[in-house]
Amino acid sequence: MTRHQFPASPEQITDEWLTWTLREAGAVSEARVVRHTAALTESQGAAAVVARFGLEYDLAEAQAPRSVVAKFASPHDPIRTLMHGLGGYTREVEFYRHFGADPGIPTPRCFYANIDSASGRFALLLEDMGGSRLAEGPTASPEDVETAIRHLAPFHAKWWNNQRLRDLEFLRYPGSAGDHAFMALARGALAAALPAAADRFGSHLPGTLVTLAERLLANFDALMETRNRQAHDRVTLVHGDYHPGQIFFESERGGRFAVFDWQMTGAGSGGDDLARIIATGLSTDQRLAFDGHLIASTTPCLLNTA
Numbered sequence: 001m002t003r004h005q006f007p008a009s010p011e012q013i014t015d016e017w018l019t020w021t022l023r024e025a026g027a028v029s030e031a032r033v034v035r036h037t038a039a040l041t042e043s044q045g046a047a048a049v050v051a052r053f054g055l056e057y058d059l060a061e062a063q064a065p066r067s068v069v070a071k072f073a074s075p076h077d078p079i080r081t082l083m084h085g086l087g088g089y090t091r092e093v094e095f096y097r098h099f100g101a102d103p104g105i106p107t108p109r110c111f112y113a114n115i116d117s118a119s120g121r122f123a124l125l126l127e128d129m130g131g132s133r134l135a136e137g138p139t140a141s142p143e144d145v146e147t148a149i150r151h152l153a154p155f156h157a158k159w160w161n162n163q164r165l166r167d168l169e170f171l172r173y174p175g176s177a178g179d180h181a182f183m184a185l186a187r188g189a190l191a192a193a194l195p196a197a198a199d200r201f202g203s204h205l206p207g208t209l210v211t212l213a214e215r216l217l218a219n220f221d222a223l224m225e226t227r228n229r230q231a232h233d234r235v236t237l238v239h240g241d242y243h244p245g246q247i248f249f250e251s252e253r254g255g256r257f258a259v260f261d262w263q264m265t266g267a268g269s270g271g272d273d274l275a276r277i278i279a280t281g282l283s284t285d286q287r288l289a290f291d292g293h294l295i296a297s298t299t300p301c302l303l304n305t306a
Contacts, residue, residue: 006114008121009072010038010051018055018068021125025111028064031057043134047074047083047263052128068111071124084120087170087182088263093122094170095262099237104158105151106258108248132248132255135281140244142290145281147257148247149274149294156270159237165267173267174227174235183227187220230269240264242273243280 007013018033035056044050049072057064073089074080083089095103096110108127115122135144165171172179194213197205216223239246241264248258278291 006112006123007070007072008116008123009049009075010040010053010070013038013053013070018053018125021112022065022068025125027111028057028061031059031061031064034058041069045261047079047088048072049075052130065128067128067130069108069126069128071122071126073121080120083263086185087172089115089120089122090117091170091265092261092263093124094168095265096124098164098168103155103237105155105239106256107262108258108260126260129248129255129258129260131251131253132258133251133253134248135244138245138280139283139286140281142282142286142294144244144247144249145277145290146294146297147249148242148244148277148281149297151257151259152242152270152273152277156236156238156273160270161233161235162237165235165237171237171265171267174230179227180224183220183224187217191217234269235267236270238266238268238270238273240266240268240272242276244277 007017013036015033015036018036019028019031022028022033033055037054038051041050041052050069051072052067052069054067055065074083080089093113093115096107096113100107100110100113108129110124110126112123112125135141140148159165166173166176169176169178172182190213194210194217198210239259239262241261242259246259246261248255248260250257274295278287278294282290
């Protein structure tokens with residue numbers, strides 16, 4: 001593998017490539033990776049492969065990472081084709097390329113980000129956040145959700161109505177040609193998936209989900225009008241899928257807060273991130289008890305960023 005090539009799977013990573021990549025990123029200076037171990041992480045998403053690499057060097061350097069995490073496209077052609085067609089892989093790679101150094105919200109350090117635009121195969125080499133804490137179960141504690149919310153205001157304020165959001169096509173600025181094309185694709189995919197899901201799952205498919213999908217399809221034109229109006233003065237950089245499963249939290253082991261999985265990032269309404277972390281991060285009872293407090297807690301954060 002040459003320096004201009006990149007690995008498309010854990011098996012393709014070599015000591016030489018790791019050495020070159022970490023030196024280019026400034027993570028090591030003279031040290032060379034002489035041995036590495038690889039293992040898939042416990043949590044594997046449906047759309048990607050994630051592996052942790054333990055590293056050994058020929059020289060001791062204080063800042064050299066002892067382990068890193070790599071993320072790759074799904075090896076399954078239908079999934080990879082779908083995700084690449086929807087732009088998910090490109091968005092995550094381009095997020096780290098354009099915003100990774102200072103996004104306005106903590107993220108894992110990115111040592112390498114590259115994608116093959118034809119196949120959708122990509123590689124990300126990231127800081128190992130193994131010392132941090134993930135939320136236990138599908139929801140988080142109210143305290144963790146509040147922590148996540150308090151990081152949103154400076155993030156959204158940093159990119160509020162920023163011209164870069166219009167210039168970067170992968171962000172799909174509301175009202176742009178790329179946004180219209182993506183939303184049309186999403187509309188068609190939902191219209192096709194709804195009857196297929198009903199046929200496959202029958203009565204096991206939640207009625208509320210069916211109703212929501214039907215209403216979304218029936219009111220899709222109104223949704224697009226709202227997005228077009230939003231483009232004038234209410235656009236910022238958003239994560240797009242801001243829920244506890246995408247966030248590392250501080251831990252007793254010294255881990256820090258950081259947000260990952262940027263495949264849904266885009267230019268949009270900051271309220272979407274806020275609503276998603278509350279809706280997905282808390283149980284119904286917790287939302288009834290805490291959502292007012294959590295929404296109110298954003299006010300001092302906004303004042304501090306003004």
